[in-house]
Amino acid sequence: MPSGRVHEAINLTALGLMGLAYLAGSPKEALGEPRVLAFTVSYLVGTFLVTPDLDLAEVRVRAKGRWGVLGVLWWPYGVLFRHRGLSHTWILGPLTRLGYLALVAYLLWVFLEGVYAYLEGGGALSLHLRIPSLPKEVLLSTLLGYYLSQWLHLIADGVLPDRDFRRRPR
Ligand SMILES: [Zn+2]
Incomplete structure (x- = not known):
C-alpha cells in the first residue's frame, strides 16, 4: 500500500x-479562469487535506496532521468507516467525506450559534451563514478536481471502479 x-x-x-x-x-x-483555479484548489485539498485514508482513526495520517488541532474532528470518521471499506469506493467514498465535513461544519455552526445566543442573553441571532453562489461550471470543476484526486488515490491503492458494483465482502 x-x-x-x-x-x-x-x-x-x-x-x-x-x-x-x-x-x-x-x-x-x-490559466487564470475561475474554473481552472477551482479545479486546482479542490484537487490540492483532496490530495493534502481530505484523503480516503482519513478512515484510519488510530493511525497518524498525514492529511489529519495537516488539520492541526482540528485533526481530531476526523477521528469519528475513522471510527465510522472501516479502513479501505466504503471510504475507498469511487462514487460514494468521496461523498462520505464531503457529507461528513458538511455535518461537522453544521454542528460547529450550531454550537457557535448557541454560544453566541448565550453570550447575548438569548437575543436575536445575528450570525448569518453566507454561502456564495458560484457559477455551475465552477462548482463542477471543484467537484471534478476533488473526485480526480480521490480516484488517483484509489488507483494507487489498487482499487478499481468495478469495486463499487461488486458486493463487498463482510
Ligand atoms: Zn488508501
Whole structure:
C-alpha cells in the first residue's frame, strides 16, 4: 500500500502533467479562469487535506496532521468507516467525506450559534451563514478536481471502479 507521501507525490505528478497538457492546448490567460483555479484548489485539498485514508482513526495520517488541532474532528470518521471499506469506493467514498465535513461544519455552526445566543442573553441571532453562489461550471470543476484526486488515490491503492458494483465482502 502506498504511504501518504507516495500518494501525494503521485497526485502532484499527475497535476503537473495535466497542467502541462492544459497549457499546451489553451491560451495562457485560460490559466487564470475561475474554473481552472477551482479545479486546482479542490484537487490540492483532496490530495493534502481530505484523503480516503482519513478512515484510519488510530493511525497518524498525514492529511489529519495537516488539520492541526482540528485533526481530531476526523477521528469519528475513522471510527465510522472501516479502513479501505466504503471510504475507498469511487462514487460514494468521496461523498462520505464531503457529507461528513458538511455535518461537522453544521454542528460547529450550531454550537457557535448557541454560544453566541448565550453570550447575548438569548437575543436575536445575528450570525448569518453566507454561502456564495458560484457559477455551475465552477462548482463542477471543484467537484471534478476533488473526485480526480480521490480516484488517483484509489488507483494507487489498487482499487478499481468495478469495486463499487461488486458486493463487498463482510
Ligand atoms: Zn488508501
